[in-house]
Amino acid sequence: xxxxxxxxxxxxxxxxxxxxxxxxxxxxxxxxxxxxxxxxxxxxxxxxxxxxxxxxxxxxxxxxxxxxxxxxxxxxxxxxxxxxxxxxxxxxxxxxxxxxxxxxxxxxxxxxxxxxxxxxxxxxxxxxxxxxxxxxxxxxxxxxxxxxxxxxxxxxxxxxxxxxxxxxxxxxxxxxxxxxxxxxxxxxxxxxxxxxxxxxxxxxxxxxxxxxxxxxxxxxxxxxxxxxxxxxxxxxxxxxxxxxxxxxxxxxxxxxxxxxxxxxxxxxxxxxxxxxxxxxxxxxxxxxxxxxxxxxxxxxxxxxxxxxxxxxxxxxxxxxxxxxxxxxxxxxxxxxxxxxxxxxxxxxxxxxxxxxxxxxxxxxxxxxxxxxxxxxxxxxxxxxxxxxxxxxxxxxxxxxxxxxxxxxxxxxxxxxxxxxxxxxxxxxxxxxxxxxxxxxxxxxxxxxxxxxxxxxxxxxxxxxxxxxxxxxxxxxxxxxxxxxxxx
Amino acid sequence: xxxxxxxxxxxxxxxxxxxxxxxxxxxxxxxxxxxxxxxxxxxxxxxxxxxxxxxxxxxxxxxxxxxxxxxxxxxxxxxxxxxxxxxxxxxxxxxxxxxxxxxxxxxxxxxxxxxxxxxxxxxxxxxxxxxxxxxxxxxxxxxxxxxxxxxxxxxxxxxxxxxxxxxxxxxxxxxxxxxxxxxxxxxxxxxxxxxxxxxxxxxxxxxxxxxxxxxxxxxxxxxxxxxxxxxxxxxxxxxxxxxxxxxxxxxxxxxxxxxxxxxxxxxxxxxxxxxxxxxxxxxxxxxxxxxxxxxxxxxxxxxxxxxxxxxxxxxxxxxxxxxxxxx
Numbered sequence: 131x132x133x134x135x136x137x138x139x140x141x142x143x144x145x146x147x148x149x150x151x152x153x154x155x156x157x158x159x160x161x162x163x164x165x166x167x168x169x170x171x172x173x174x175x176x177x178x179x180x181x182x183x184x185x186x187x188x189x190x191x192x193x194x195x196x197x198x199x200x201x202x203x204x205x206x207x208x209x210x211x212x213x214x215x216x217x218x219x220x221x222x223x224x225x226x227x228x229x230x231x232x233x234x235x236x237x238x239x240x241x242x243x244x245x246x247x248x249x250x251x252x253x254x255x256x257x258x259x260x261x262x263x264x265x266x267x268x269x270x271x272x273x274x275x276x277x278x279x280x281x282x283x284x285x286x287x288x289x290x291x292x293x294x295x296x297x298x299x300x301x302x303x304x305x306x307x308x309x310x311x312x313x314x315x316x317x318x319x320x321x322x323x324x325x326x327x328x329x330x331x332x333x334x335x336x337x338x339x340x341x342x343x344x345x346x347x348x349x350x351x352x353x354x355x356x357x358x359x360x361x362x363x364x365x366x367x368x369x370x371x372x373x374x375x376x377x378x379x380x381x382x383x384x385x386x387x388x389x390x391x392x393x394x395x396x397x398x399x400x401x402x403x404x405x406x407x408x409x410x411x412x413x414x415x416x417x418x419x420x421x422x423x424x425x426x427x428x429x430x431x432x433x434x435x436x437x438x439x440x441x442x443x444x445x446x447x448x449x450x451x452x453x454x455x456x457x458x459x460x461x462x463x464x465x466x467x468x469x470x471x472x473x474x475x476x477x478x479x480x481x482x483x484x485x486x487x488x489x490x491x492x493x494x495x496x497x498x499x500x501x502x503x504x505x506x507x508x509x510x511x512x513x514x515x516x517x518x519x520x521x522x523x524x525x526x527x528x529x530x531x532x533x534x535x536x537x538x539x540x541x542x543x544x545x546x547x548x549x550x551x552x553x554x555x556x557x558x559x560x561x562x563x564x565x566x567x568x569x570x571x572x573x574x575x576x577x578x579x580x581x582x583x584x585x586x587x588x589x590x591x592x593x594x595x596x597x598x599x600x601x602x603x604x605x606x607x608x609x610x611x612x613x614x615x616x617x
Numbered sequence: 618x619x620x621x622x623x624x625x626x627x628x629x630x631x632x633x634x635x636x637x638x639x640x641x642x643x644x645x646x647x648x649x650x651x652x653x654x655x656x657x658x659x660x661x662x663x664x665x666x667x668x669x670x671x672x673x674x675x676x677x678x679x680x681x682x683x684x685x686x687x688x689x690x691x692x693x694x695x696x697x698x699x700x701x702x703x704x705x706x707x708x709x710x711x712x713x714x715x716x717x718x719x720x721x722x723x724x725x726x727x728x729x730x731x732x733x734x735x736x737x738x739x740x741x742x743x744x745x746x747x748x749x750x751x752x753x754x755x756x757x758x759x760x761x762x763x764x765x766x767x768x769x770x771x772x773x774x775x776x777x778x779x780x781x782x783x784x785x786x787x788x789x790x791x792x793x794x795x796x797x798x799x800x801x802x803x804x805x806x807x808x809x810x811x812x813x814x815x816x817x818x819x820x821x822x823x824x825x826x827x828x829x830x831x832x833x834x835x836x837x838x839x840x841x842x843x844x845x846x847x848x849x850x851x852x853x854x855x856x857x858x859x860x861x862x863x864x865x866x867x868x869x870x871x872x873x874x875x876x877x878x879x880x881x882x883x884x885x886x887x888x889x890x891x892x893x894x895x896x897x898x899x900x901x902x903x904x905x906x907x908x909x910x911x912x913x914x915x916x917x918x919x920x921x922x923x924x925x926x927x928x929x930x931x932x933x934x935x936x937x938x939x940x941x942x943x944x
Contacts, residue, residue, distance in 0.1 A: 144939065198814055202821060209823045210767075229807045304810055307772060308818075311807045312942045316774075320810075324774040327680045330687050415652045473688065481674075481694060575647070581813040583653035584836045584895065586820050 145321055145338065152317040153345075155231060155306060156299035159238030164292045166239065167246035168284065170390045173383035174247070175254035185391060186251070187605055189244040190546075192394050194553030194600045195401070196574055197304045199593045203397030204228070204237055204309075206404070213396075233309035238302070242295045244394060245550075249294075249505060252543055253287040254280070256512060272375045287508055293353030294504045297346050297458065318342050326470060339467045343459065350458040405594025408587040416576060416592055420599060423556050423573040426491050427603055431552035433495040435544060438502035443536065445503075446510035447518075457503040460496045468493050490572070494555035501554070502547040509543050510536075538615065545611010549604035556600040573599070639669045641873045644695035646682055647675040655886070655893040662889075663880045669873055678811075679777045679860075683709055686865075690714070696868035697877060699737070703859045703921065704780055706734050707928035716866040719875060721882040723899045725859065726919045734861035737881050738896040740830040741855035741916050742781045743848035744768060751825050754849040758786065761826075761849075762800035769807055769815045769824040773935050776811045777858065780935075782828050784927060785856030787934045788920040794934065798941035805942065831855065831913050836895045839909045847914070854918025860896070 174186060192200065208214050208228045215225045228236065257279055265275045303319035310316075318338055325335040438457070445453040460468075472489050513536065521531050537544070557574060571579065573596045580589035650656035650673045660671045674695060676685040679702050686698060691714065701709055709715060715733040723729060729736055744761070746754055755761035761768070771779030786794045806824055809815040819827035826849065834846040862881055864874045880886055887898035891907060898906075922930060 144936075147943075198817070201814075202817060205818065205821060205823050209821075211822050227806065304814075307775075307810050308807060308814055312802070312805060313772070313808060313939045314943045316939075320772075320774065323810075327677075327684050327775065330684050413652060470688070477689070571647075571651070576651075578813060579648055579651035579653065581817060582648040583651065583893075584816075584833070584840070585653065586817060589817075 144316070145318070145341075148316045148318050148321050149341065149345075151306075151315060152300055152319075155234045155238070155315070155317070156296050158231075159235050159242065159299045160292050160296040162235060163239045163242040163246045163295050164288055166243055166390075167250050167291070169382065169386040170243070171247045171250035171254060172280070173386045174251055177380075177383050177387070179387075185387070186248070187608065188395070188398075189248055190550065190553065190604050190608070191244070191398055191597070191601055192240050193242070193245050193550065194557055194604060195241075195398075195597055196557040196577070196593065197302070198308075199401055199577075199597065200241065200397065201237060201305065201308050202404070203401040204240060206400035207396045208233075208236065227311075229309055229311035231310070231315070233311070234306050234315060237305045237309055238295075238299050240394065240397065241305075242298060243390065245501075246291050246295060247390070248546065249291050250284075250287060252505070252546070253283045253508070255542070256509065257283055272379060289353040289356040290504055290508065293349050293458075294501065296349055297500070300342065300346065300349075322467060326467070335467065335470075346459060347455060350455055354454055401590075401597060402594060404590045405597075406591070408589075408591025409594070411588060412591060412595075413580070413585075413588055415571070416573075416595065419571050419573045419576040420595065422487065422571070423596070424599060424603065426487055426494065426572060427552040427555040427600075430491040430494040430498065430555045431548045431603075431607065433491065434498045434502055434551045435548040437495070438499055438506055438547065439536075439540070439544065441499075441503055442506035442510040445507055446514040454503075454507070458500045460500050468496065491555075495551075498551035498554050502551055505543045505547045505550075506540060509540050513539050541611045541615035543611070545608050545614065548611070549607030552607055553600040553604040556596065556603060639870055639873060640672055641667070641669050641697070641870055641877060642672050642674060642695045643697045643699055643877070644674050644676065644682060644685065644693075645699040646678045648678075649673070649700055649894075650675055653893060655889045658889045658893070659881065659886050662885050663877055666880070667873060667876055669870075671877075679705055686714060687712060691867055693865055693867060695865055696870050696874045697862060697864055699862040699881070701734070701861050701863065702777060703731075703857075703861065703924050704777070704784065704927045704931065706731060706861060706863075707924040709733075709863065710924070714865055714867070715863045716868070716871070718864050718878055721879060721900070723882070724901045725899060727857065727921050729859065731861070731924065734863045735878050735882060736859045736861050736899040737886075738890045738894055738899055739857055739859040740832050740896040741848075741857055741919070742778060742785055742828060743831040743833075743851070743855055743914070743916075744826040745819070745829045745833045745846055745848050746826045748845050748847050754826075754847070756850065757852045758789070758797050758801065761804060762797065764804070766804055766825040767806045767823075768801075768804050768826040768828070769809060769818045770805055770828045771812055771815050772808045772810055773938060776809075778812050778815075778828055778830075779808070780931065781856055781858050783934045783938050784922060784930060785920060786938075787930050788856055788922055789853035795937045795941050798938055799944070802942050802944070808942075830858075830896065831916070832895050832897065832910075835907075835909055835913055838912065839892065839907060844912075850914040850916060852917065854920045855916035857919055857921040859899075859921065860894075 174182065195203070205228065206212055210225065218224070218226060227233075261279055262275070265279060270278070300317075301319055303317045303323060306315045306317045307320060318341065322335050322338045322342070325331045325338065441453055441457045445457070469489070472493065476485055476489070517535055521535060526535075573592065577589050577592045577596060580586075580592055645656070648654050656673055660673070663669075664671055676682045679700055682698055682700055683705050686693065686695075686709065689695075693714070698709075698715075710731075710733055717732045718735055721735050723736055725736060725739060744755075751766065755764055755766065770782055773779040773783040786797050790797050807818070809818065812829070815827050816829060816833075818824055819829075829848075831848040834844075834848055837843040837846045862878055864871065864878065868874050882900055884902035884904075887900055887902045888904070890896065891898050891910075
């Protein structure tokens with residue numbers, strides 16, 4: 131709809147610079163996030179320690195934080211007067227500024243390392259435990275185990291993970307702008323925002339959105355080509371504890387877990403501490419807004435999960451890459467472009483403010499679909515490879531396959547994905563701001579209103595509630611999935 | 618087809634009870650209608666006299682309002698638009714969607730003439746600092762640039778205060794503006810998408826100063842009894858933001874719309890605006906300004922480009938800003 135209004139086809143030099151910068155920060159962030167996730171996910175997979183389960187659950191927390199809240203948390207830890215700079219000052223070292231490319235990468239890694247870790251952990255868990263048993267009874271050293279079991283899994287999953295994080299970082303503009311230190315750090319998304327909001331140049335917005343789309347399509351296709359099937363065959367889905375190597379490998383695992391935990395939870399702790407004092411003076415409008423947000427989140431999570439399951443199954447059955455492409459493209463769409471398009475679409479029929487929540491649900495479902503799809507696709511492929519021929523030869527009806535094969539085997543990523551989708555919709559702000567009418571604010575918009583009215587302490591408390599609710603939603607869906615998978 | 622049926626079905630549920638009360642639809646930015654904004658009190662006050670129902674529809678901020686007006690074009694359901702500023706009015710007038718309004722008396726420090734818009738509040742942009750941390754605040758952009766102070770500003774491409782700052786430097790320095798920006802580059806720790814992020818960073822102690830308004834310290838003083846915040850007074854003068862309201866030519870309630878504009882600039886609404894928007898009233902109410910406002914700095918010079926000048930200066934000034942800070 132917005133594209134239909136495009137009329138000029140030239141990129142300004144500033145746009146080209148924005149394109150370059152967007153690519154640079156996104157690929158750096160994606161590379162760092164996915165590489166760091168390998169040791170962390172492996173340690174979480176093969177070690178058992180107190181609070182391991184809690185740690186894995188909490189891994190989702192950074193990812194679901196609203197950007198502004200997360201950036202404030204990061205600034206408390208890494209910014210001026212934070213523990214890092216205070217520590218440096220003790221040793222007489224100069225202050226390190228968080229602002230700049232490294233700050234953007236830091237924030238993006240903060241958001242995406244947990245996602246990458248969790249996706250890789252699913253990968254490790256999907257290697258049939260019997261294969262590890264076999265390797266160990268054959269007396270394979272850890273390095274050979276890595277080569278024969280873990281490397282193929284990484285080969286199968288890393289390109290997809292890298293691509294999804296790359297796409298997430300491409301479309302973010304608030305992080306780049308807030309931590310980038312100036313207009314050097316302009317991204318394409320900002321240019322889209324500017325042309326839609328300030329210049330009202332729908333043509334330029336459409337052109338830029340098209341460039342972003344093309345970029346994302348190219349990345350998705352490239353990732354798909356690089357992905358190789360791992361071919362372990364089906365396991366018995368038994369829960370076997372795999373004994374892990376000792377010695378320096380153990381030390382390395384411990385370090386990986388501790389470093390990741392401190393890096394991820396220190397800013398979260400800052401958010402919690404900042405929010406606590408305001409909890410006693412919460413404003414009246416908060417709970418209705420929270421209720422609205424929770425309903426939006428649940429409905430859009432269910433919608434997105436169903437759609438992603440259908441698409442992932444379809445993509446696993448078909449040779450064509452088109453389904454994959456279609457499912458990944460929403461990552462490239464900014465919520466502003468999507469929202470503006472929908473606004474133009476529904477306006478002739480009905481006042482948009484009467485549909486604000488419905489549209490928010492729809493847009494959130496669309497925007498979270500790619501994450502879910504990316505989570506489900508490798509599992510669905512695996513399932514098709516392992517059980518596809520069996521179920522076909524048995525001539526099982528589709529409903530039976532879904533109930534007895536697909537759902538139980540995909541329960542873990544489905545639950546995790548639905549949780550992520552719910553939490554992401556909770557935190558989303560972009561769309562509702564376009565449509566909200568009188569008193570229809572969701573919780574993120576409510577937080578924004580509080581800040582806008584200088585009520586920063588109450589805003590911090592409301593943000594804490596937002597984070598807590600997002601996390602509870604995520605946790606509930608995730609538990610539901612694991613529960614079903616283990617049953 | 619399905620969509621149409623669905624839309625029609627939803628429309629039946631969504632339309633308000635078919636009463637005889639006329640509805641006045643006001644398009645405004647969303648913080649205007651929030652629990653702490655002026656919207657609720659103004660709605661109640663006007664409804665008490667007009668025998669009508671005031672309905673707000675919202676869009677993000679001033680720039681988003683104009684985008685919304687352009688998106689909707691001639692078939693907008695809104696009667697009034699409240700919350701554009703003078704940097705946007707030339708663009709708004711050019712759409713031909715606004716109708717002339719009756720001018721209201723005002724107490725602005727500069728003459729205001731626009732046949733299509735009525736000012737309802739205004740403020741001076743300023744750098745706000747914490748008196749306990751910055752003891753000798755800069756008195757000009759040049760002093761700020763020469764100091765080691767770290768400031769956080771808003772992006773002119775996504776926020777109205779950001780645009781105000783760029784026009785401020787342009788209005789004060791003209792052709793020297795790029796040099797000022799180049800000198801300021803090492804003082805600017807970062808540029809945020811909007812006012813909230815910048816102000817948040819400042820209150821968290823990440824920056825020494827933030828681009829806000831001379832009236833910001835009044836909030837801390839009056840609502841929080843905190844007198845540590847102050848605005849730095851610059852000898853170049855301070856650029857103004859004047860918030861205006863206008864009537865759409867397509868309004869089906871032109872008389873009611875006029876009555877609303879008159880109400881908006883009368884004492885009751887003006888008093889509400891002072892302590893909800895934390896800006897100066899367009900026309901000082903009879904009881905004067907609230908206690909605490911007398912502590913605010915009084916700029917020696919008020920800077921404001923005309924709507925036409927601001928429109929012409931906007932794109933080149935943003936380009937200069939971008940070029941100077943991208944080095």
